[in-house]
Amino acid sequence: xxxxxxxxxxxxxxxxxxxxxxxxxxxxxxxxxxxxxxxxxxxxxxxxxxxxxxxxxxxxxxxxxxxxxxxxxxxxxxxxxxxxxxxxxxxxxxxxxxxxxxxxxxxxxxxxxxxxxxxxxxxxxxxxxxxxxxxxxxxxxxxxxxxxxxxxxxxxxxxxxxxxxxxxxxxxxxxxxxxxxxxxx
Amino acid sequence: xxxxxxxxxxxxxxxxxxxxxxxxxxxxxxxxxxxxxxxxxxxxxxxxxxxxxxxxxxxxxxxxxxxxxxxxxxxxxxxxxxxxxxxxxxxxxxxxxxxxxxxxxxxxxxxxxxxxxxxxxxxxxxxxxxxxxxxxxxxxxxxxxxxxxxxxxxxxxxxxxxxxxxxxxxxxxxxxxxxxxxxxxxxxxxxxxxxxxxxxxxxxxxxxxxxxxxxxxxxxxxxxxxxxxxxxxxxxxxxxxxxxxxxxxxxxxxxxxxxxxxxxxxxxxxxxxxxxxxxxxxxxxxxxxxxxxxxxxxxxxxxxxxxxxxxxxxxxxxxxxxxxxxxxxxxxxxxxxxxxxxxxxxxxxxxxxxxxxxxxxxxxxxxxxxxxxxxxxxxxxxxxxxxxxxxxxxxxxx
Amino acid sequence: xxxxxxxxxxxxxxxxxxxxxxxxxxxxxxxxxxxxxxxxxxxxxxxxxxxxxxxxxxxxxxxxxxxxxxxxxxxxxxxxxxxxxxxxxxxxxxxxxxxxxxxxxxxxxxxxxxxxxxxxxxxxxxxxxxxxxxxxxxxxxxxxxxxxxxxxxxxxxxxxxxxxxx
Numbered sequence: 001x002x003x004x005x006x007x008x009x010x011x012x013x014x015x016x017x018x019x020x021x022x023x024x025x026x027x028x029x030x031x032x033x034x035x036x037x038x039x040x041x042x043x044x045x046x047x048x049x050x051x052x053x054x055x056x057x058x059x060x061x062x063x064x065x066x067x068x069x070x071x072x073x074x075x076x077x078x079x080x081x082x083x084x085x086x087x088x089x090x091x092x093x094x095x096x097x098x099x100x101x102x103x104x105x106x107x108x109x110x111x112x113x114x115x116x117x118x119x120x121x122x123x124x125x126x127x128x129x130x131x132x133x134x135x136x137x138x139x140x141x142x143x144x145x146x147x148x149x150x151x152x153x154x155x156x157x158x159x160x161x162x163x164x165x166x167x168x169x170x171x172x173x174x175x176x177x178x179x180x181x182x183x184x185x
Numbered sequence: 186x187x188x189x190x191x192x193x194x195x196x197x198x199x200x201x202x203x204x205x206x207x208x209x210x211x212x213x214x215x216x217x218x219x220x221x222x223x224x225x226x227x228x229x230x231x232x233x234x235x236x237x238x239x240x241x242x243x244x245x246x247x248x249x250x251x252x253x254x255x256x257x258x259x260x261x262x263x264x265x266x267x268x269x270x271x272x273x274x275x276x277x278x279x280x281x282x283x284x285x286x287x288x289x290x291x292x293x294x295x296x297x298x299x300x301x302x303x304x305x306x307x308x309x310x311x312x313x314x315x316x317x318x319x320x321x322x323x324x325x326x327x328x329x330x331x332x333x334x335x336x337x338x339x340x341x342x343x344x345x346x347x348x349x350x351x352x353x354x355x356x357x358x359x360x361x362x363x364x365x366x367x368x369x370x371x372x373x374x375x376x377x378x379x380x381x382x383x384x385x386x387x388x389x390x391x392x393x394x395x396x397x398x399x400x401x402x403x404x405x406x407x408x409x410x411x412x413x414x415x416x417x418x419x420x421x422x423x424x425x426x427x428x429x430x431x432x433x434x435x436x437x438x439x440x441x442x443x444x445x446x447x448x449x450x451x452x453x454x455x456x457x458x459x460x461x462x463x464x465x466x467x468x469x470x471x472x473x474x475x476x477x478x479x480x481x482x483x484x485x486x487x488x489x490x491x492x493x494x495x496x497x498x499x500x501x502x503x504x505x506x507x508x509x510x511x512x513x514x515x516x517x518x519x520x521x522x523x524x525x526x527x528x529x530x531x532x533x534x535x536x537x538x539x540x541x542x543x544x545x546x547x548x549x550x551x552x553x554x555x556x557x558x559x560x561x562x563x564x565x566x567x568x569x570x571x572x573x574x575x576x577x578x579x580x581x582x583x
Numbered sequence: 584x585x586x587x588x589x590x591x592x593x594x595x596x597x598x599x600x601x602x603x604x605x606x607x608x609x610x611x612x613x614x615x616x617x618x619x620x621x622x623x624x625x626x627x628x629x630x631x632x633x634x635x636x637x638x639x640x641x642x643x644x645x646x647x648x649x650x651x652x653x654x655x656x657x658x659x660x661x662x663x664x665x666x667x668x669x670x671x672x673x674x675x676x677x678x679x680x681x682x683x684x685x686x687x688x689x690x691x692x693x694x695x696x697x698x699x700x701x702x703x704x705x706x707x708x709x710x711x712x713x714x715x716x717x718x719x720x721x722x723x724x725x726x727x728x729x730x731x732x733x734x735x736x737x738x739x740x741x742x743x744x745x746x747x748x749x
Contacts, residue, residue: 024504031576330651353647373636
């Protein structure tokens with residue numbers, strides 16, 4: 001270690017500390033990035049979140065085909081789907097569709113593989129509960145029938161709206177470019 | 186303090202009481218007043234202010250719920266800690282575990298005895314003032330080692346050892362920087378050192394010569410290291426040692442350690458102000474001459490603001506610099522700060538032989554340099570703001 | 584009894600009591616920490632004698648330096664509590680003899696010293712006087728002490744230095 005490098009060490013230290021201090025000082029006159037939660041803003045906080053925010057999962061069971069793609073792709077198996085044969089109608093019904101929010105790690109894989117966009121991330125993030133059982137979301141409280149896509153588009157106007165919402169979500173969220181094209185529009 | 190008590194004794198206020206008892210009661214009263222009316226709120230408000238300043242520097246808001254702008258946050262924290270269960274681990278050494286916080290607290294609190302808050306506002310102007318501060322703060326090391334050992338926990342022990350090694354290493358550059366000022370002032374007394382300087386910045390020892398200017402920064406850095414402040418807070422580095430020597434502490438005992446840490450910030454600022462920044466000296470204005478009360482208030486405010494500026498700088502450094510590694514810490518002390526502080530000491534001694542005119546010119550030049558550095562600094566801040574193009578917000582509250 | 588006498592005995596009690604704990608405690612950590620009381624008590628005695636500078640230096644060097652060094656040695660020594668502390672090889676009788684001789688010597692010294700009772704201790708700054716004496720009457724011992732310290736420092740550097748292999 002020569003004298004020159006010794007002096008260089010000292011001057012470098014002083015310079016970098018000086019520069020760093022100026023940067024932090026400049027932050028004193030900047031507006032904080034964080035906002036006062038949950039009050040002091042005019043609209044609910046959920047509405048200010050970005051389009052592709054990964055909040056708590058929600059399922060629109062009316063357009064769910066019961067393909068189980070989400071259940072299989074989930075890396076921590078937080079989704080459990082039960083499908084039974086209804087003996088009266090001879091159709092398959094959901095017996096349960098549960099998502100354990102405790103386990104969910106918000107990776108978004110399930111919403112990417114969903115063919116109809118029925119499982120998707122909402123803007124909701126306030127998941128506090130008094131007991132862990134309350135964090136398991138039951139999307140099929142009573143047996144419900146599976147959705148069957150019709151050839152040539154949906155005819156039922158009520159379902160058509162939901163299919164459109166799901167397709168829009170897929171276009172924005174699960175595209176190869178990560179929804180960048182949709183955001184530009 | 187003693188003079189005032191003497192006056193009262195002469196007036197017959199304490200008839201029939203031995204003089205020593207009056208002194209002892211007076212001292213205890215002074216200690217109580219200083220502790221409850223100054224140190225406790227100061228440490229508390231410092232803890233709140235640090236969190237606010239730190240938050241703003243990190244683009245956050247910080248605690249602002251308890252009281253107006255969260256200024257009572259420290260009271261809430263204090264009450265919370267008082268009500269918490271005081272846990273002593275089963276495997277801990279109970280006697281030493283209970284004793285350690287008080288020794289740390291005592292070491293820090295003793296320093297307040299000689300801090301000159303104003304021309305007459307000092308508990309005792311000991312003629313070994315600054316040596317006394319160096320001596321009593323070494324009690325803190327013993328307390329920290331005691332806490333580290335008694336917790337019977339490897340993180341605590343490592344934290345205690347690191348802290349002790351750090352404090353005794355950095356005592357050398359700090360001591361040598363102090364020695365520089367003692368040479369210039371020719372006294373160890375805190376009031377004597379302040380009286381050796383003037384009210385104007387160019388009369389301060391900070392701008393006396395280039396070596397004291399460098400020595401000030403050496404002292405401040407070493408003092409930060411002695412106070413276990415970031416970037417030298419490896420004894421309580423949460424990423425490696427949980428919380429160092431306070432890992433096993435809870436409730437009020439935990440609070441004692443942090444009370445000492447935040448109060449110690451003010452002691453660092455006050456000692457730096459006394460040694461380098463002219464202490465409580467105020468300009469000799471006409472209004473002060475016939476109103477000693479106003480003079481005392483002005484002196485107190487001057488001293489407090491100067492000292493608190495350095496508390497703010499310590500917070501600011503904490504928000505800026507990452508913590509150093511243990512080997513970096515030791516090499517910084519022994520390879521850089523110790524030799525530099527000795528160079529500064531020799532330089533200052535050599536400078537004492539410069540004739541008075543030369544000294545005055547140097548002081549003026551150094552003051553100019555200080556102003557220039559400040560201006561460059563703010564230009565640099567302006568540059569950072571222009572480059573980032575942020576949304577500006579000048580109000581301190583949100 | 585005057586109050587200053589009472590305070591003196593209190594400080595003496597702290598000093599001697601802590602020293603007793605240092606000697607008799609079975610726990611070496613307690614012994615080491617009790618030195619704090621002893622050193623602080625001695626500093627208190629110095630203050631009683633009006634030696635402010637020496638009291639400050641006593642705290643600074645003994646508490647801040649030597650006590651911490653002892654604690655480091657105790658804490659860093661591997662399995663120090665397992666070591667048999669009492670050296671039984673020497674036995675109690677030789678120890679008693681040595682203690683007895685020392686006690687006799689001390690008592691003789693106390694009895695022969697012409698004690699002077701000072702009426703009033705004048706509390707004056709002693710720092711400047713100590714400095715003057717160091718640089719005038721006691722210059723040679725002072726410089727010799729610095730030399731010893733320098734030699735010790737160089738020795739420490741040599742001992743802890745790593746071999747640099749070419």
